[in-house]
Amino acid sequence: MCLAIPSRIVEIKDRMAVIDVDGVRRECSLLLLEDAAVGDWVIVHAGFAISRIDEEAARETLSLLREAAALAGGAPGGEPPAGE
Amino acid sequence: MATRHSAEYRDRHLVQELSSRIRRLSRRPLRIMEVCGTHTVSIFRHGIRSLLPETITLLSGPGCPVCVTDTAEIDAAIELARRPGVVIATFGDLLRVPGSRSSLERERAAGCEVRIVYSALDAVALARQTPGREVVFLGIGFETTAPTVAAAVLAARQAGLGNFSVLCLHKTVPPALAALTAAGDLRIDAFLLPGHVSVVIGRRAYLPFFERTRLPCAIAGFEPVDILQAVAALVAQAETERPQVENVYRRAVAEEGNPAAQRVLAAVFEPADARWRGIGVIPASGLEIREAYAAFDASRRFPLELAPAPEPRGCSCGEILTARKTPPECPLYGIRCTPSDPVGPCMVSSEGTCAAYFRYHDASAGG
């Protein structure tokens, strides 16, 4: 029942959002999510946005993982490991 | 097709690195239970078991909301569907779940009105469009779905609808975790906690359960990297004997969860005992509609007898849901019970363990 893939909000009207799910437009309710804005990536469940993706947490997780992969000698994926 | 925030978490190099990290770290046997149907499917689809060392066993628990819906609850829905003037609105995956004698699909074929909706708000819209009919929405699902149904109840009240009600069959996850660990014969060493239930209830909601059991716990997303990262976290906790409730799905799950969803849920529902298929009654593991919203409660408006009903003959769903058996150990599996002709709910729902096993088993070594 969970749509595991996040969708992006492209339009908001009256606490309803138009979302883009992999190129397909759908509607979802914003009644359960405070302060949603156009451009946010959200998780949608049974027609309601229930969470906003925290971009900073996402970046941090990935750079830690890539760093660990680089240290372990594996070829880094997609991007070079973050250098901070 | 994967998009941003999912493609990165399928990166093959990261998957390989996590897999070898787990192999390096893992010494002692670890039995990890996932309690989320979306995890179950993802583990099969991505062949996660084949990436893990022999020390690690992944057990599928009662994480599919359709599968844990009790036979008697399906019977109640069927009884409602048969009443004149009633339109049942439901998520599609409940249609084929067998009750003790029939299913909603069969009732629909026999002339009852059963409509599939995508959202509980669609059921409210249906009630608005059909003022002469009683629209009863079947409220199933865990904490992820319950707030959406609560929001629909609030919307129905605001619209002044007198013909919308909910048959509330919702269940909640933390009490089930406690019941599973209390079952003496089930050896569970660690929990992979559900991603989107946690989105709503937050990491904090697991702490009382954790304090009692001190079992390693990790909240995980649904992509291969998410799941492997959580397994690596659980292995590290177990090997160092430093259990905790670790949130490895930080991009979606906050410490406090989603406060708006919690508020809506608590406004409409309160905890109640609930019967889980194959497990039995677990105290305070369900939700019921508060007195203030009694007008929207189908069980108050249409009093029903919820007599306990047996599972379909020969079906081992009870043992499957508690990981006491794997699907091939059910004598009906693949012979009398297949996704096109299912006997039990675990084969009906695409998130059911039997259905996932049937669909993906050949691709996933070690089942």
Ligand code: SF4
């Ligand atoms: S294979 Fe079918 S009959 Fe057996 S436990 Fe699974 S759903 Fe039930």
